[in-house]
Amino acid sequence: LQIVTDLDSLTRDKKGKMPALSHLLSVGNGRVLSLAADDKYVYAGCHSGDNEIVVFSRTSLQPMYRLLGHQGSILALMVVPEKNWLVSSSSAGDIRVWSTNTLQPIYIIHPCDDTSGDIYCLAWDEREGGTLYFGDASITVALANLTLPNGTLSPPVNGHTNHTSHTNGPSSTASASPTLSQRTGRYKPHKFFDNPPSGYTSGITTPICSAPTSADKRQLQNQLEQLDLSHLPHSSHSRDLGIHRGCSHVTELEVDVSQRVAFAHYGYVYAMYMIERPNNTRWLVSGSGDTDVKIWECKPKGGLQLLKVFSGLEGAALSFSVRDSLLYAGLQDGQIVVWDLETSACVRTIEAHENDVLAMSVLGTDLYTSAADGKVIRVNEDFDCTAAFRGHSGIILSSTIVKDVGKDKWELITAGNDSYVKIWSIDVPSSRRDVNDFDVEGEGEGDVMLYALAKLIAVPTVSDEGHRESCRQGAHLLKKIFTQLGARSSVISGERGLNPLVLATFSGRETDKPRKRILFYGHYDVQPAAEGEWETNPWELSGRNGYLYGRGVSDNKGPVLAVACAAANLQQRRELDVDVVMLIEGEEEAGSKGFASVVQANKDKIGHIDAIMLSNSTWIGENDPCVVFGMRGVVYANLTISGEGDDAHSGVDGGIVAEPMFDMVRVLGAVAGPEGVNVPGFYDKIRAPSQDVTSCLADVARASGRSTEQLSKVWAQPSFSINSITSSGMGNKTVIPKRVSADISLRIVPDQSREEVVETLKEYCRKTFESLKSPNHFEITVTHSASWWLTQLDSPYFRALECAVKDIWDVEPLRIREGGTVPTIFWLEQEFGAPCVHLPLGQASDAGHLANERMRLLNLRNGKRVVESYFTRVAKI
16 A cells, blocks of 8 residues: 655644555446445446446455446435435436345436436435435535425426426525525536536536546556456446346436425535434535535425535535534545534644545544545544555545444445445454454454455465475464464474474364364465466455455465364354364475375374365366365376487487487387377276266266266376476577486376386386387486375265255255365375365366466355354264
């Protein structure tokens, strides 16, 4: 975050915890002008070709729907919780009311004539069924009481405007004011919003709601090119998002002419705020380009009585917020003016921003202000700036503060014309939290899990020689996390020169029978990350459109912390009826070197184990939850053929030397051909597929669109691959290399014996080379091997896992096998004499070893819940 340093008028030092950017939502090419949120959704009102409201899920943070129907840009959004309504207004001069349950339109409300223009702001009085107030470009404040169909609203007659007055409508009692022509000298048009009023021409600039200029387009295009948004949902594309439009049953209503306060202001009405007062009274605050702020008393069934006016401000009033008895007004050109509502005294003027203060929100004693300079500042009850940072690259047009879903936490949501909605984690100032505390109390949807994951992602635990210290730090950080989550934790030294392991135990509650002990195996080491290929910093957890990005978020740090938090949550609720032993290594990505010997040396610390669990792969696709019941094994080998002397020249020596490259080609060609692997006995012990396995293949084929033949080859048939060939010739096309090396791999399946495959491969390669009668030297080295794994489909532990997945995802999981290999899984089963289950959490697109590794937030959170359900079910076996 870029810290603001040019706030000279805020004389006291900035202090306090900075808000943390927790997620980034994109609307594609649209500009976000307005914002609202409730427990289910974030609503982003856009200025784009479709003038859409993009609806994001608060749970998954993914774009879900587009609400279409407005003919102009969406200038204001407001949620009415007691009605389950979303109210929207546009630059086309209409208001729409949507159900937040169905996201279908309910009402279309038209002003009493077609001169209202842009409707910039909305306010709601919930008394007597509810009254809607709105301010527009026709310098009026209008109201609509939706419980009085024959009072404040009237339906259009035969499609024509109905101007009939109703005697039972509330009266407007605004004080008399000069005419517009008498006040235009004081009117200061706003450069971001204003459309010129009739008869006024001087000083008008292009509003943000109009079509962007060529300079605007160039600037926006440059930003888009730099950000590479090609992978994000495009606001004009509806293929992946639900669309809700106006329906035939939508009621169209027209505000009666008597239900507006004409000349409420002498400038566009930009901002409103409803204040709840003692004795069930309500005050409406309105602000305008005429540099006045007015406070009105609201009648219970609609109607306004002017109470007080704050005038002579330095610019238009563009935003409001209230804290206790103080009214904050954000002004054009960056000032914030503060009044005491009880005495009407101006208590402070804050020179807060460099440009217009367009949005303000309050949490506790903190005020968050956002402006056209792209910055956000936080002001405490003493008017000190306690945080300042750049929030958006463009203008911040709207903000709101909402409680985080399912948690006792809070979020500041900001929206700007840079096409983004940003979600910031913030704290209530009266209950500041120690940032080093991982206490899971009130953790709900996983705030602690994400906080811990961000800390762990920040440590580059690559299992190579250049990152030994990082891996040591990562292991100790993981031990600290486990300890603060409630486990007994320790760091176990690896073999000399290798990374340590972390051992942690979450103890279940005392019961009248011995507790099952489940060993969870995972790893904290990760693949290297070529930072230039990433769109974000791989060592910094970031969120975009419902996905978390960072090296290790899917493989395997995210799943490790999901399991730990699942155990911690159950333990805290006194519902953990098993012991969960977590064994996390730091060499998995390097072949688990030294793992077996260290585990054997520490078996007493680990203790008896009844079942083993791991989560180290992904679903076969994007939408179907899966459980893994089998994996192929692997044998890696290096073949080297070398000659005497130095590299030779193909022109000088070609034809008179025995070239090692020819020998290598002949050996490799002999190992495998078009019909498969030629090593004797290689296919003799392959297990024929059972009926259950065949049925699983068919189910997966239907769901994934892949053929059963293809799935069978990848999952249940062995394979041979040539992974690389290197030589001493340095790639020079005229050189005959004296030394050639090849790395090969064989994937093995049930019931092939890993030991037999290794020995027969080595023997066959040696005999093949000997048959060449070459003067060169041949060597084969098996660099790594691991056995295949296959669980019993009728195992009670496997069935418990399937049921746990269905508990959370509400669908039967697909039973899949893996073509790849987790080296330790078969060994752990044999060493502890316990069955293993494998729960993949991520999607096929997670890119675990590639650039931009990610995991869907929904998968991580639901994965934690699946693990909780599994532990509960295992306790009953």
